Amino acid sequence: MSLISVNHLTFAYDGSFDNIFEDASFRFDTDWKLGFIGRNGRGKTTFLRLLQGMYEYRGQINAPIEFSYFPFEVQYPCRKTLDVLVEISPELLLWRIECEFSLLEIDAEMLRRPFETLSPGERTKALLAALFQRENSFLLIDEPTNHLDLRGRELLSAYLNTKRGFLLVSHDRNFLDGCIDHTLSINKATIEVQKGNFSSWQHNKALRDSFELSQNETLKKDITRLNEAAQRTAQWSDAVERGKKSAADSGYVGHKAAKMMQRAKATESRMERAAKEKAKLLKDIERADSLAVKPVPYFKETLLSAAELSLSYGEKKVFENVGFTLSRGERLALCGKNGCGKSSLLKLILGEPLPYTGTLRVGSGLIVSYVPQDTGFLNGGLKEFARNSRIDESLFKAILRKLDFSREQFEKDMRDFSAGQKKKVLIAKSLCEQAHVYVWDEPLNYVDVLSRIQIEELLLDCKPAMLFVEHDAAFVENVATKRLEM
Numbered sequence: 001m002s003l004i005s006v007n008h009l010t011f012a013y014d015g016s017f018d019n020i021f022e023d024a025s026f027r028f029d030t031d032w033k034l035g036f037i038g039r040n041g042r043g044k045t046t047f048l049r050l051l052q053g054m055y056e057y058r059g060q061i062n063a064p065i066e067f068s069y070f071p072f073e074v075q076y077p078c079r080k081t082l083d084v085l086v087e088i089s090p091e092l093l094l095w096r097i098e099c100e101f102s103l104l105e106i107d108a109e110m111l112r113r114p115f116e117t118l119s120p121g122e123r124t125k126a127l128l129a130a131l132f133q134r135e136n137s138f139l140l141i142d143e144p145t146n147h148l149d150l151r152g153r154e155l156l157s158a159y160l161n162t163k164r165g166f167l168l169v170s171h172d173r174n175f176l177d178g179c180i181d182h183t184l185s186i187n188k189a190t191i192e193v194q195k196g197n198f199s200s201w202q203h204n205k206a207l208r209d210s211f212e213l214s215q216n217e218t219l220k221k222d223i224t225r226l227n228e229a230a231q232r233t234a235q236w237s238d239a240v241e242r243g244k245k246s247a248a249d250s251g252y253v254g255h256k257a258a259k260m261m262q263r264a265k266a267t268e269s270r271m272e273r274a275a276k277e278k279a280k281l282l283k284d285i286e287r288a289d290s291l292a293v294k295p296v297p298y299f300k301e302t303l304l305s306a307a308e309l310s311l312s313y314g315e316k317k318v319f320e321n322v323g324f325t326l327s328r329g330e331r332l333a334l335c336g337k338n339g340c341g342k343s344s345l346l347k348l349i350l351g352e353p354l355p356y357t358g359t360l361r362v363g364s365g366l367i368v369s370y371v372p373q374d375t376g377f378l379n380g381g382l383k384e385f386a387r388n389s390r391i392d393e394s395l396f397k398a399i400l401r402k403l404d405f406s407r408e409q410f411e412k413d414m415r416d417f418s419a420g421q422k423k424k425v426l427i428a429k430s431l432c433e434q435a436h437v438y439v440w441d442e443p444l445n446y447v448d449v450l451s452r453i454q455i456e457e458l459l460l461d462c463k464p465a466m467l468f469v470e471h472d473a474a475f476v477e478n479v480a481t482k483r484l485e486m
Helices: 044-051 081-088 094-103 108-112 120-131 150-161 173-177 198-242 247-279 342-349 382-389 393-402 407-411 419-432 449-462 473-479
Strands: 003-011 021-029 033-038 058-062 066-070 137-142 166-169 182-186 191-195 302-313 316-327 331-335 356-362 368-371 437-441 465-469 482-485
Touching: 003 044, 021 058, 021 182, 021 191, 033 044, 033 198, 044 137, 044 166, 066 120, 081 094, 081 108, 081 120, 094 108, 094 120, 094 150, 120 137, 120 150, 150 173, 150 473, 173 198, 173 473, 182 198, 191 198, 302 342, 316 342, 316 465, 331 342, 331 473, 342 356, 342 437, 342 465, 368 419, 382 393, 382 419, 393 407, 393 419, 419 437, 419 449, 449 473
Parallel strands: 033 166, 033 182, 066 137, 137 166, 331 465, 331 482, 368 437, 437 465
Antiparallel strands: 003 021, 003 058, 182 191, 302 316, 302 356
16 A cells, blocks of 8 residues: 655646646655546546556656556457557466456457457457556556446446446446546546545535535625725715814724724724725636526327338348337437447437338428447538538537536537547537437536536436437436336
């Protein structure tokens, strides 16, 4: 057990006038299961890179241990999986990795397959199992859940709970609650470390925010009252000065003026103390303004329906005998393991010419707003993107501001955005579109927790008709009015 300490860390990217970190100091234990949270663009991935020595910085990072990073870049993925894992962790024992695979519900036969034939979720589990076998290593895990379905996330969370000595970046609340014992948070103005999981951090932050807001209101009233008292004292002083009649009054008037001056100084001192206390408050209050969407009412109750729907690619059957209906105001979550055909079903509904049997009815003239999984096509400026998407630029940017975009981001090329910021661009575009139904395919990948909560509140408040795929269990539980298990 030893400490990793960060002292007076200051860092900015070349050419940037804004510091990502400024005089930050904190520390954490190498034996902790540490969750790492914060809004998109606050510097989580940057900090992981700083720990690995990838950038120059001011200050000190003292670590008595080596760092390993996930996702691990595999060279020559055509090799057998076992060979890849042994290269990652030379001290790896076959019986040990087979035990790790059993915990993750992976067939040991996969070790003999070429690594490139593994699914993204299988690769995630295999690489993490190997990285945890490294000796004297502290694992930096950057968003491991993005290619995992609900069951995969549950397994990985339970697996990580059996480990110690890692720093985990994730925005999945249930996932974090299942595997961490401390939380490192990059707040709006500070960085802090707390004991406990995400839920306890969220509870503590809500209590602190409530206390600070209450204190702020009290101090505002105190400053107003003291300012009024100072004005009254000044008026009394003027009245006393005007009340002088002769030299005989000077002793009495002087004594009274001295008492007023003493009172004025005391009032001024109390105002300064109150102002200083007030200045310390509200720096970490997150302004999660409410969002809105205005769906177009459809003239019929039922928007979509399917019966005995089956889809195949050649001889490979993707899904079969699927049936559902989507009515106005309903939010249908498509659930199931990776590869069960959820995205294919969405593409079918969107009109792609895929071979299917059974019945699929899409309402006549139905207007659909779509958020795809992929963000790789985003490039250029936001102004141009809004124009090409035929959406209101002012509304589009106002939504992005509410999702914690700074005004400086508006001038950047979208290729330079973080993965979470790119997802927010697609969500904001969809929220600008007036549609009968909103079809979202894993919209929350890389999106920070506070933005997820904002989007949840929006959907619960505005109640649009929606068909979506999402592996964040808390989001599905809170948002979906019905589920389709595939």
